[in-house]
Amino acid sequence: MSKQLLKGNVAFAEAAIRAGCEAYFGYPITPQTELLEHMSRRMIELNRVFLQAESEVAAINMVYGAAASGVRVMTSSSSPGISLMQEGFSYIAGSQVPAVIIDVMRGGPGLGNIQPSQSDYNQVTKTAGHGDFHPIVLAPANVQEAIDLTVLAFDLADKYLTLVFVVADGAIGQMMEPAELPPMRELPFERPSWALTGAFNRERNLVNSLYMGVEGLEELNFKLQAKLAQIQREEVRYETQFVEDAEVVLVAFGTAARVAQTAVQRLRRQGLKVGLFRPITLWPFPEDALAEVSERSKALLVVEMNAGQMLHDVRLVAGIHTPVKFLGRMGGRIPLPEEVEHETVALLEQLAVAV
Amino acid sequence: MDTVVFKQNHVQPLEKITYERPSSLCDVHTHYCPGCTHGTAHRLVAEVLDELDIREDTILVSSVGCSVFSYNYFDVDACEAAHGRAPAMATGVKRVNPGKIVFTYQGDGDLASIGTAEIIHAAARGEKITVIFVNNAIYGMTGGQMAPTSLLGQKTTSSPFGRDAQLAGMPIHMAELLAQLPGTVYSVRRSLHDARHVLQAKKAIRTAFEAQIDNLGFSVVELLSSCPTNWGMTPNEALTWVEEALVPFYPLGDYKVDERLQGRKGAPK
Amino acid sequence: MATGRIVIDAERCKGCELCRPACPQSVIQLAESLNTKGYRPAMLVDPLHSCTGCALCAVVCPDGCITVYRDLPQKQTSLPKYEMKETLAHVEAVA
Ligand SMILES: Cc1ncc(C[n+]2csc(CCOP(=O)(O)OP(=O)(O)O)c2C)c(N)n1
Ligand code: SF4
Ligand code: SF4
Ligand code: SF4
Ligand SMILES: [Mg+2]
Numbered sequence: 156m157s158k159q160l161l162k163g164n165v166a167f168a169e170a171a172i173r174a175g176c177e178a179y180f181g182y183p184i185t186p187q188t189e190l191l192e193h194m195s196r197r198m199i200e201l202n203r204v205f206l207q208a209e210s211e212v213a214a215i216n217m218v219y220g221a222a223a224s225g226v227r228v229m230t231s232s233s234s235p236g237i238s239l240m241q242e243g244f245s246y247i248a249g250s251q252v253p254a255v256i257i258d259v260m261r262g263g264p265g266l267g268n269i270q271p272s273q274s275d276y277n278q279v280t281k282t283a284g285h286g287d288f289h290p291i292v293l294a295p296a297n298v299q300e301a302i303d304l305t306v307l308a309f310d311l312a313d314k315y316l317t318l319v320f321v322v323a324d325g326a327i328g329q330m331m332e333p334a335e336l337p338p339m340r341e342l343p344f345e346r347p348s349w350a351l352t353g354a355f356n357r358e359r360n361l362v363n364s365l366y367m368g369v370e371g372l373e374e375l376n377f378k379l380q381a382k383l384a385q386i387q388r389e390e391v392r393y394e395t396q397f398v399e400d401a402e403v404v405l406v407a408f409g410t411a412a413r414v415a416q417t418a419v420q421r422l423r424r425q426g427l428k429v430g431l432f433r434p435i436t437l438w439p440f441p442e443d444a445l446a447e448v449s450e451r452s453k454a455l456l457v458v459e460m461n462a463g464q465m466l467h468d469v470r471l472v473a474g475i476h477t478p479v480k481f482l483g484r485m486g487g488r489i490p491l492p493e494e495v496e497h498e499t500v501a502l503l504e505q506l507a508v509a510v
Numbered sequence: 511m512d513t514v515v516f517k518q519n520h521v522q523p524l525e526k527i528t529y530e531r532p533s534s535l536c537d538v539h540t541h542y543c544p545g546c547t548h549g550t551a552h553r554l555v556a557e558v559l560d561e562l563d564i565r566e567d568t569i570l571v572s573s574v575g576c577s578v579f580s581y582n583y584f585d586v587d588a589c590e591a592a593h594g595r596a597p598a599m600a601t602g603v604k605r606v607n608p609g610k611i612v613f614t615y616q617g618d619g620d621l622a623s624i625g626t627a628e629i630i631h632a633a634a635r636g637e638k639i640t641v642i643f644v645n646n647a648i649y650g651m652t653g654g655q656m657a658p659t660s661l662l663g664q665k666t667t668s669s670p671f672g673r674d675a676q677l678a679g680m681p682i683h684m685a686e687l688l689a690q691l692p693g694t695v696y697s698v699r700r701s702l703h704d705a706r707h708v709l710q711a712k713k714a715i716r717t718a719f720e721a722q723i724d725n726l727g728f729s730v731v732e733l734l735s736s737c738p739t740n741w742g743m744t745p746n747e748a749l750t751w752v753e754e755a756l757v758p759f760y761p762l763g764d765y766k767v768d769e770r771l772q773g774r775k776g777a778p779k
Numbered sequence: 780m781a782t783g784r785i786v787i788d789a790e791r792c793k794g795c796e797l798c799r800p801a802c803p804q805s806v807i808q809l810a811e812s813l814n815t816k817g818y819r820p821a822m823l824v825d826p827l828h829s830c831t832g833c834a835l836c837a838v839v840c841p842d843g844c845i846t847v848y849r850d851l852p853q854k855q856t857s858l859p860k861y862e863m864k865e866t867l868a869h870v871e872a873v874a
Binding site: 177178180204206208209210212213214216217218219220221222223224226228242243246250351352353354355356359360361362363364365 | 627
């Protein structure tokens with residue numbers, strides 16, 4: 156396979172297809188619509204299931220039904236649609252069936268706008284629905300990673316019987332970059348043993364999130380918590396650049412991390428000791444790795460395209476020992492590398508004075 | 511499948527079973543209140559699954575309402591949808607199991623209030639599912655609040671002065687409404703208030719499943735049903751109320767029967 | 780007229796009494812005793828063997844408690860006539 160020029164949204168869709176996605180249900184919303192449009196053509200060509208639902212509420216409940224039937228299934232949306240899907244996320248989590256959600260985030264709150272944003276960090280990592288659960292949340296920073304993480308999302312969903320989000324901002328959804336698609340996977344011949352396929356020659360299967368008794372529901376929650384703990388131990392992913400000797404480490408994900416990376420590279424050329432820490436899994440958040448980096452550095456600078464949502468997780472990790480500064484742009488603005496450089500240099504100067 | 515009983519030393523059978531609990535029902539006791547016709551509706555569906563011999567191919571999507579535990583009562587693969595979303599969940603199940611028989615079992619709050627978008631669009635798409643719609647003119651499970659199907663003047667725990675059209679609008683006729691949609695091949699209303707009507711309801715349920723077996727489109731049977739507990743009546747009084755109050759307002763009948771279904775049991779002559 | 784009998788699963792029965800008015804022969808009554816769920820189960824009280832096995836009771840029973848049997852027409856050789864008469868006379872004497 157060779158590289159080709161791909162738009163982020165198309166890359167998500169085609170990667171899902173090649174990862175063995177057998178069913179897609181979605182509802183149009185900018186800036187992810189090309190994803191749905193690509194699916195509408197390719198899935199039908201491949202004799203797989205594509206359906207444009209009447210709403211995001213319906214779409215996620217269709218996903219729930221297909222997931223309960225044991226096929227690889229996904230939906231995609233953008234922030235307002237993700238808000239609407241929360242009901243389904245919670246039921247899927249409670250029923251422990253695998254599903255993949257792609258969220259190409261836009262500016263909020265309300266109808267907000269269609270510009271790139273990281274406005275859903277809290278929503279997807281912490282408040283994706285009622286009850287105690289966290290989806291796995293993967294955050295690509297370029298088109299190649301959008302592809303790789305989409306494939307990984309399906310594998311993790313199946314492995315842990317859980318919801319997996321891939322979150323990107325509108326910039327990644329819309330940008331064209333050279334990237335390589337994986338080969339087409341064979342679809343599995345059989346469905347998992349728990350799937351709804353008709354109780355032919357076996358006991359009946361039940362996919363359910365209702366537990367009227369106290370014991371039953373607490374037991375389910377203990378199981379869910381144990382699974383989440385295992386995911387926290389085994390599935391943390393992140394990337395670091397120049398953190399070994401960095402005095403100031405920038406913490407950013409997605410498009411904000413690309414901007415931060417440009418700033419770090421330029422500042423390094425000027426001989427300044429700065430580094431980059433980029434969470435790839437937003438949940439589980441790379442707490443231990445960041446804690447280590449934060450202990451070694453003098454300060455952290457969080458860069459986000461929101462009012463400071465990941466900031467809280469970084470502060471929890473850094474504790475009181477390492478100062479944490481924040482640079483955020485909202486309303487669909489992407490911070491400029493110059494802004495980030497300026498803020499970083501200012502921080503380095505403050506630190507020098509303090510010493 | 512009549513079973514005959516032999517007595518020792520008698521070569522000739524003495525009697526045969528003419529009615530027996532359907533095997534598609536699990537051998538459990540239901541949580542339904544005494545005399546609640548949810549149980550009757552369950553039995554009829556199970557009898558049809560037995561007669562058509564489709565139990566092993568059938569997947570139930572249960573809904574939120576008193577029938578929330580129906581997945582414990584039917585001996586079939588099952589899942590439990592969010593309130594009102596059963597038609598969407600059933601769509602997901604059916605699309606990836608096109609050869610299976612998928613049915614939802616929904617109350618009137620579930621189907622005619624919170625789930626209107628999902629039911630209308632499942633019907634509009636001609637989703638090849640069967641919907642058993644139990645209309646008891648009330649929110650049974652949550653303690654007898656007004657449903658979109660509650661009658662004018664009906665006193666409920668959330669319409670203590672009786673349903674007022676100015677305040678709450680008029681009740682919805684779902685069987686008629688769903689019949690308007692092009693994807694619907696079968697939409698009828700039946701009642702469960704006496705033996706004759708129960709038998710008619712069963713024929714309709716059978717036709718609705720046959721419509722799905724033949725892959726024709728969306729089929730729905732609305733069943734006028736009782737809720738003695740929240741209506742504050744004895745079970746027999748409740749059936750009388752179904753007959754005297756619900757049936758006149760919600761006329762029984764066939765609102766859509768695709769021509770390919772004509773001539774089947776339960777279809778109009 | 781055909782004859783038959785019903786067997787009611789007393790543990791499953793909720794004593795709702797829907798079967799009672801549904802029975803054209805009026806041979807169903809509620810028991811005085813309670814089942815373990817605390818309901819008075821329905822029972823067949825049919826001393827004259829007037830149950831026809833029509834199954835209307837079973838058709839309306841929401842809990843699927845009722846099994847219906849119908850007697851098959853018997854050849855002459857079955858029970859001797861006098862035995863049957865004696866039984867009927869006995870029932871009438873009691874009633
Ligand atoms: C999203 C949501 N809203 C509200 C409820 C509470 N609720 C449970 S059942 C029910 C009404 C069910 O009424 P109906 O569908 O008529 O069924 P019935 O109990 O009468 O058979 C409601 C409002 C819920 N479970 N979920
Ligand atoms: S509350 Fe009403 S609908 Fe619910 S089980 Fe009791 S009688 Fe039936
Ligand atoms: S079978 Fe018919 S006659 Fe016999 S008890 Fe039932 S309803 Fe009555
Ligand atoms: S209808 Fe069924 S549950 Fe009700 S009293 Fe008769 S046997 Fe019992
Ligand atoms: Mg109701």
